[in-house]
Amino acid sequence: MPDTLRDLVEKVLAGDRRAMGRAISTVEDKDPLAVPLLRELFTRAGRALVVGITGSPGAGKSTLVEKLAKEYRRAGARVGILAVDPTSPFSGGAILGDRVRMQSLANDAGVYIRSMATRGQLGGLAPTTHDAVTILDAAGCEVVLIETVGVGQDEVEVARLADATVLLLVPGMGDDIQTFKAGVMEIADLYVINKADRPGAERIEQEVTAMLSLTSRPDGWRPPVLRTVATTGQGMGELYQALDQFRAFSESGDAKEYRRKEHWRSRLLEILRQTLFERAVAEPLRDGSFDRQLDDLLAHRRDPYSVVEEIIAGFMAHTGGRQS
Numbered sequence: 640m641p642d643t644l645r646d647l648v649e650k651v652l653a654g655d656r657r658a659m660g661r662a663i664s665t666v667e668d669k670d671p672l673a674v675p676l677l678r679e680l681f682t683r684a685g686r687a688l689v690v691g692i693t694g695s696p697g698a699g700k701s702t703l704v705e706k707l708a709k710e711y712r713r714a715g716a717r718v719g720i721l722a723v724d725p726t727s728p729f730s731g732g733a734i735l736g737d738r739v740r741m742q743s744l745a746n747d748a749g750v751y752i753r754s755m756a757t758r759g760q761l762g763g764l765a766p767t768t769h770d771a772v773t774i775l776d777a778a779g780c781e782v783v784l785i786e787t788v789g790v791g792q793d794e795v796e797v798a799r800l801a802d803a804t805v806l807l808l809v810p811g812m813g814d815d816i817q818t819f820k821a822g823v824m825e826i827a828d829l830y831v832i833n834k835a836d837r838p839g840a841e842r843i844e845q846e847v848t849a850m851l852s853l854t855s856r857p858d859g860w861r862p863p864v865l866r867t868v869a870t871t872g873q874g875m876g877e878l879y880q881a882l883d884q885f886r887a888f889s890e891s892g893d894a895k896e897y898r899r900k901e902h903w904r905s906r907l908l909e910i911l912r913q914t915l916f917e918r919a920v921a922e923p924l925r926d927g928s929f930d931r932q933l934d935d936l937l938a939h940r941r942d943p944y945s946v947v948e949e950i951i952a953g954f955m956a957h958t959g960g961r962q963s
């Protein structure tokens with residue numbers, strides 16, 4: 640193992656915060672060191688409790704994550720926080736708001752905070768988030784809190800990576816709850832009505848409870864609906880306990896194992912798809928044959944299906960079953 644890699648691995652495993660930051664950057668930058676690094680760290684990870692906190696923009700996710708992190712700190716756990724912003728091209732702590740909002744944690748050596756941008760990434764939102772979780776987990780974070788904006792399929796994907804997903808709703812959302820229903824609503828294990836100091840908290844709580852009463856989960860868990868005021872910390876002890884109950888529930892049956900298995904099944908297929916794809920198109924892109932095939936398509940001299948067959952055949956002939 641090269642010295643730089645060995646050094647980074649050892650420091651990450653020792654929980655060195657600068658090294659953790661550097662490790663996440665190698666993953667974000669697709670640095671050649673990233674894959675060897677993750678190979679080393681992956682087998683040392685797998686213990687952290689991963690909690691996804693999702694909800695619409697401004698729902699109070701960062702404020703709540705900060706308070707929840709304090710609950711875990713009180714219980715003696717090391718905490719990693721990933722604020723994932725699928726809409727921002729900036730990363731590495733550039734999401735200033737999160738830093739400011741979580742400032743009270745800044746001087747706590749037992750908390751590591753990182754903002755990550757994921758827009759426009761090949762392969763979607765999830766890959767770097769997965770890898771960042773592996774890094775924090777290997778670095779000894781017993782709890783990893785992931786903040787994501789709950790707006791689309793990408794967040795559902797991130798939620799799948801979590802052991803527990805908390806959906807934040809706020810009073811006055813009105814019809815938004817209908818939109819949520821489509822995707823994000825189903826993946827939540829706990830519902831939190833944040834900003835419960837505002838009018839309308841009761842109404843939205845009733846709506847969520849009514850909605851939940853119409854469905855039942857295959858694992859038998861009945862998602863609780865809690866009220867919080869993240870700014871004051873009200874309800875945070877209850878949330879901590881509800882999360883603990885869910886953890887105990889999912890560990891007592893095969894729910895957690897099933898979830899992790901499903902998660903890693905799709906993750907493995909995703910890595911395989913990505914890797915095969917990159918290797919298959921590398922040569923045609925390099926030697927210009929891809930552009931020629933594209934011209935043939937445009938002129939309707941050939942159809943896309945046979946072009947794809949040709950690319951695959953070329954790839955197979957090129958590798959001849961060898962590792963590249």
Ligand SMILES: Nc1nc2c(ncn2[C@@H]2O[C@H](COP(=O)(O)OP(=O)(O)OP(=O)(O)O)[C@@H](O)[C@H]2O)c(=O)[nH]1
Nearest residue numbers: 696697698699700701702833834835867868869870
């Ligand atoms: N009244 C009230 N305000 C709150 C509460 N929780 C958060 N806020 C305020 O709501 C605003 C947004 O809070 P954030 O924690 O930044 O929300 P967020 O969901 O992380 O926002 P984005 O990351 O931008 O999507 C801030 O001004 C908070 O002070 C609450 O329980 N009650």
Ligand SMILES: [Mg+2]
Nearest residue numbers: 700701737786
């Ligand atoms: Mg935020």
